[in-house]
Amino acid sequence: MARIKKAAVLGAGVMGASIAGHLANVGIPTILLDIVPRELTEKEEKKGLTLEDKVVRNRFAQTGKDRLFKEKPAPLYTKETAELITVGNLEDDFDKLAEVDWIIEVVIENLKIKQELFARIEKIWKPGIIVSSNTSGISINQMVDGRSEEFKKNFLGTHFFNPPRYMKLLEIIPTESTDRELLNEMKAFAEETLGKGVVFAKDTPNFIANRIGTYGLQITLDVMKEMGLGVDEVDAITGRAMGRPKSATFRTLDLVGLDTFVHVAQNVHDTVEDAEEKAAFATSPILAKMVEHKWLGDKTGQGFYKKVKTEKGKEILALDIETMEYRPRKKLKARSLDNAKRAKTLADKLQALVYADDVAGKFAWEVMKKALLYSANRLPEIADDIVAIDDAMKWGFNWDFGPFETWDAIGVEKSVARMREEGETIPKMVEDLLATGETSFYKTVDYKPQAFSIGGQFGEIDLNEKNISLHSLKEQGKLIKGNKGASLVDIGDDIACLEFHSPKQAIGSDIISLINYTVKEAPKNYRGVVIGNQANNFCVGANIMMMLMEAQDYNWPEIDMMIRQFQGAMGGLRYMDIPVVAAPFGMTLGGGTEVVLPADRVQASAETYMGLVEVGVGLIPGGGGNKEMLLRWTEGVDPKDKVSLQPLANHVFMTIAQAKVSMSGEEARKYKFLRPYDGITANKDHLIHDAKQVALGLANAGYKAPQARKIPVVGETGYSVLRLGAYGLLKSGYISEHDYKIASKLAFVLSGGSVPEGTLVDEQYILDLEREAFLSLIGEPKTQQRMQYMLAKGKPLRN
Structure with missing residues (x-):
């Protein structure tokens, strides 16, 4: 527009x-x-x-x-x-x-x-x-x-x-x-x-998402009180186990603000005419009392939860709604929650929970049942179709499944039969669906998704042509080659997409193997390659568990080989005979960034968080990240211009040593993870499409693979400068002895080692230095402690 x-x-x-x-x-x-x-x-x-x-x-x-x-x-x-x-x-x-x-x-x-x-x-x-x-x-x-x-x-x-x-x-x-x-x-x-x-949405009270979401929160309060559960116990049920955000119910209310929630609920209460619905949106006495006391959530420092200081540090207390006093949080024990946690798919998770006969199962069923019936009864009042309601709840409340997708997941027939047994009135639209002989609100016909309509028929879902679905393409037989960690998919117009789908998209031998296959085979039949996927994040880095296990077994030749293979695969991407376009989004960390850097172009999501963060686990980049960053920062610099060269080396050093991560795609330009000519896509759903268009553009313009070039380095003089800066941080107490050891190794690699300032070195020379430093660091006990801590806690250890 x-x-x-x-x-x-x-x-x-x-x-x-x-x-x-x-x-x-x-x-x-x-x-x-x-x-x-x-x-x-x-x-x-x-x-x-x-x-x-x-x-x-x-x-x-x-x-x-x-x-x-x-x-x-x-x-x-x-x-x-x-x-x-x-x-x-x-x-x-x-x-x-x-x-x-x-x-x-x-x-x-x-x-x-x-x-x-x-x-x-x-x-x-x-x-x-x-x-x-x-x-x-x-x-x-x-x-x-x-x-x-x-x-x-x-x-x-x-x-x-x-x-x-x-x-x-x-x-x-x-x-x-x-x-x-x-x-x-x-x-x-x-x-x-x-x-x-x-x-x-239609011009009705609170439109779609807030209408259904507010109702869901209201009934959760009611059922909680009926069953005598605590807010922390309810949050254990209504979070990830039900395909909802980790903040679940009451943590979400604290984030939103109780006064805001009461205002939204009151708006529906005051405007709807149905007595039963009006009663459902009446302000709970608990909420009224909390608003009166200014216990509004995070903005006032306390709500359903309150953070306090204790001798052990900070502790989060939960509100006891009976006494209106705060108490230590309790952990709800229920077999259904354990079963849901172990389930592989969300549908399995939901079924394990709502059909269980324990307290968590009974609570989840009662809340879900009411929300599903309410959603169906609001059609066509608030929206013309079920897709609008499902999308509104997924996009506005971060649910994994919308109400009708949830209904499909738990089984429409099975759940409706139980609802009837419990005396519930089934909405006409649901009865109409079952009368047709269909058992779900959504289905796929000729690889095109359809949804059941208010009129009692299925209709094709209107999707934006830019919403390329890799899953759908694979179902259509467009898989070129794949393994457990990655797939190469034909996305049309002679462009192939290299998709990572290992756990957390972590880089391991399967992904390296398919990258090598792509480098060798794709140029024979395709005009370009897009590297992208449609998971929660692009790639969180290399498989550090595998690396740690090899290090603890002193298997240095195996680690050396893995690094060489990773570096070789990245070099293959850089010098392919057809254009490579990376499409990063979300967390693109460590090895994930190293996959992006060799690409001819990057088409990044606006929400891309890129960074070479290996120092967080006691290492330095091992897949060519140091070399790629030097190439970017020194491009066009005269090696004899020593005045300009050192500040550039300093920039690269600080970016990697401080594990700097961009907080947006646009900020990634600041660190040169993205270049001025790389693109940014606002809508993540369009990312694969946009990257494909860039690849086609390069191919149509007569793409030729880049030529290797020499890299000017600051040499021994620059190494001393970088190391001196790190030593100052050590003596000031900003970094530990082990941090200093890592920084010194990084400085040696980035300076080009024992060569004169201004020396031109080739890429393999830097890769060899990088590999040697990586091998040296992974053998350090303190590095292995950092790796273990990251695997266990999901955050870096400073030791």
Whole structure:
């Protein structure tokens, strides 16, 4: 949607400022406006400022913008992103709204205030400017009551979820007059530019995700009280065991804020007419008391959980809802939870839990049953199809399965039979499904997914053509070759995709083997290769458990061979006769980054966290990462220019020695993990498609493999400089003796070892130094301790 080149956000609270931040993330200059303060702060008075000074009049918007630098997780891709946000106020700068393409209202949730604001906007509004509200529940139609038909045609609800950068869901809510073409354009824009997953919701209380999610939380509270369970015990059931986030129920409420939750629930309570549903959304006495005491969750330091200091350190206490006092957390013991934990698939996990006869199983069944029935009963009131409801819950509440996918997973026939036995009324849509002889809401026909509709028939799910599914392609017989760790898949147009699917996509012998096969065979039949997958993360590095086991057996020849094979595979990727495009996303760490660095191009997800983090386990990069970073940082540098060469070596050294990780795809450019000509995709679902297009572009442009080049190094002089810097950190107490040993080994590799400053060395020379240093470090007891600790705890040990 090329016409959205500039935007304005009205309201600089947490949500408004974060929306402005995300618009800036994707390169859209944005005006952020808020009201004019009515009184001076103490600081402003001391500075001699008045209410007429611009800095005072823009204070609320500026505060919102400044908050973007402090919040965690970070709302901005990089700090520099904020330069695209211009602050102002709703009096002096209101006329500037006529200059933008999209106005987003994010002011207080008060219908009258919103109506007055839109009346003001229409006075300066120009036809074609899109206007939307980020309300979480106020009627979209009522907001523009009294506005012209032309204004209404360009008005809609755009409900972002918090935090806007990270939450995938965007609910688009049309008015009765919204132009249908505009809706399609906004959907495309949100998916392509903002990286969102879009669902069309109806103008009903709390729309889709908050309506169902709030109901689910309400009934969880009710069932908890009925069964006499504690909040910590319930969270043990309603988290990963049920395919929900680790924060489960009450940790999630603490994160959201109890006052926010009560407001959302009350909105449904006040607007629905059905007595039973109204009762379901009534504020729980427990919540009312907590809000009264200001126990609102994380923002007030206590909610359902409270963090306290003890002699042993920090401890998290749980609220006893009977006594309203905090107590040590209890661990719920239930065979069903153990069985669910061991289950391989989510469907197996859910069945092991909800059909169990212990306390966890009974609780999970009761909560799930009510949520499934409620979701089915809300069709077609809140949405036109089951896909919208499932997507809304997955993208807005981070559920692994939406309600109807969950129903399929536990078995529609089996679960409905039990519901009937328990006296439940089965929704008509579910009865219609079973009457057709079908036993699930979703099915695949000719490799195309279909969903059961309200009309009683199956219809093809409308998917974006950019959503390439590697799983579906393999089902269609597009697998070229595969093993337990990786697959090579034909993704069309003579492009092959190298997919990692080992546990956590960790690099082991299976992946190395398939990389070597790809290097040898792909150029015979394909025009390019994409390296990518559709797991939770791109690659968390090499298989350190395998490495550790070999080291503990003193099997140095085996480790040496593994490193040589990894280095050789990476060299093969770098010098293939067809273009290689890496498509990283999520955690791309250690060996994962080393896979990306040799690629001709990188098409990264906006949410890519890259870094050479081997020092965290007492090692240095062993798959060519040191060599690749030197190549990138010294490209085009005259080896005789010793003044320029040393600072570049310092940059590479600090990046690797400090295990620096980019917090976005854009920030990866700062460390040269991405180059200026590498691309970034906002929507992860489109990543394989976009990488494929880059590969095709290179092939069509007459791709030729790169030639090896010499690397200028700082030599012995530079080695002393790097080592001296590390020694200063050691003596200052910032690093340990073992950290210093690792840093010294790294410095030797990056400086080129015992050669004069400015020497040109070849790539293999650096690879040999790297391999020798890696072998030396992995034999160190303290390195092996770090590796064991990482495997056991999932975090680095400083020893």
